[in-house]
Amino acid sequence: MSTPRRRARTIHGVSRWLRVALLSLAGAGVAGLFGVPTLLAALGDVPREARDLDCSGLVTVGEWYAAGLDYGWRHATVGPTDCSEVFSLKDGLPVVLRCPEEPHCRIVRRVP
Numbered sequence: 643m644s645t646p647r648r649r650a651r652t653i654h655g656v657s658r659w660l661r662v663a664l665l666s667l668a669g670a671g672v673a674g675l676f677g678v679p680t681l682l683a684a685l686g687d688v689p690r691e692a693r694d695l696d697c698s699g700l701v702t703v704g705e706w707y708a709a710g711l712d713y714g715w716r717h718a719t720v721g722p723t724d725c726s727e728v729f730s731l732k733d734g735l736p737v738v739l740r741c742p743e744e745p746h747c748r749i750v751r752r753v754p
């Protein structure tokens with residue numbers, strides 16, 4: 643027969659494990675929410691320095707994610723043949739040309 647004190651200790655122990663489990667689930671959810679897209683963007687084909695999609699000279703966080711998730715990298719299909727291009731994975735059309743000579747960054751079309 644359980645005493646009120648033992649029952650209270652059991653309830654306290656269960657609630658502690660319940661809190662740990664809920665916090666662990668929340669932590670896994672946050673890690674999945676941000677970690678998986680970040681990992682996928684980091685594994686994208688577009689090199690870090692070529693992720694400047696508006697040729698501003700800076701790679702914003704949004705450009706970094708977009709270039710890693712929605713764009714690819716290949717030899718240029720338009721313009722000088724010694725250039726490489728960032729292209730949309732949705733339609734295959736080039737977005738930005740990266741060339742060894744000036745201008746190094748050339749916008750083919752604006753990204754939304």
Ligand SMILES: [Ca+2]
Nearest residue numbers: 694696698700
């Ligand atoms: Ca930029």
